[in-house]
Amino acid sequence: MHVEWVGTIDSTNAELVRRASVAPLADLTVLATTDQTAGRGRLGRAWVAPDGSALAVSIYVAQGSAWLPLLTGLAMTRAVRGLIEPPGATLKWPNDVLIGERKVSGILGEIVGGGAVIGAGLNLGMTEQQLPVPTATSLVIEGADPSGLVERALDRYLTEFVALWEGFVASGLDAEGGLRQAVSDACGTLGREVRVELPGGSVREGIAASIDTDGRLVVRDGSGEFAVAAGDVTHVRVV
Structure with a gap:
């Protein structure tokens, strides 16, 4: 895994898509920031957060799969559970992570050739006044320790993602190897x-x-x- 941190960028997803369109990228190439100026959600929606208050992280994988957004959502759900007490995060099908009924993270995937870029946005230290909508929340609002939160959140998420992705690849991209059950167990929509x-x-x-x-x-x-x-x-x- 190659992880690159950038101080500011328009969109981590857009940048990895640009790079992958020009030259091959290594599997598990990661780009992350806490200052994304033109972030995007599903259906072209804007994703905006004050500088330093949210983590944006995108990962390029060399193989695409319809299960990739759900795998990513599961990885983020597990990461969030490890950062708050009690660990009450759930996955909302197909690509949001909720704490209670409030969204703390969203997922966006884009196909690039035979591979894909999967991006995740995680609200870290937003206050109630900074939240874009009343149905959103942040880790700090939910009681997470703010000290070193960026590093801890990124490390937990990438650790969970790599473990899930490598297991999925080893199964031949077969979700019946355990991924479907794990996603179902974490999915609060069911x-x-x-x-x-x-x-x-x-x-x-x-x-x-x-x-x-x-x-x-x-x-x-x-x-x-x-x-x-x-x-x-x-x-x-x-x-």
């Missing part, structure tokens, strides 16, 4: 009532029943079961 906004604008509601062999969320409603590969999934909250 068993919940969800609202699914599908491409094209249609909306369906049901119970999140399982994650299938392709990493899709299987939702059960009055008409039976359907699998979601893309679209926004919202946990329906009891009011």
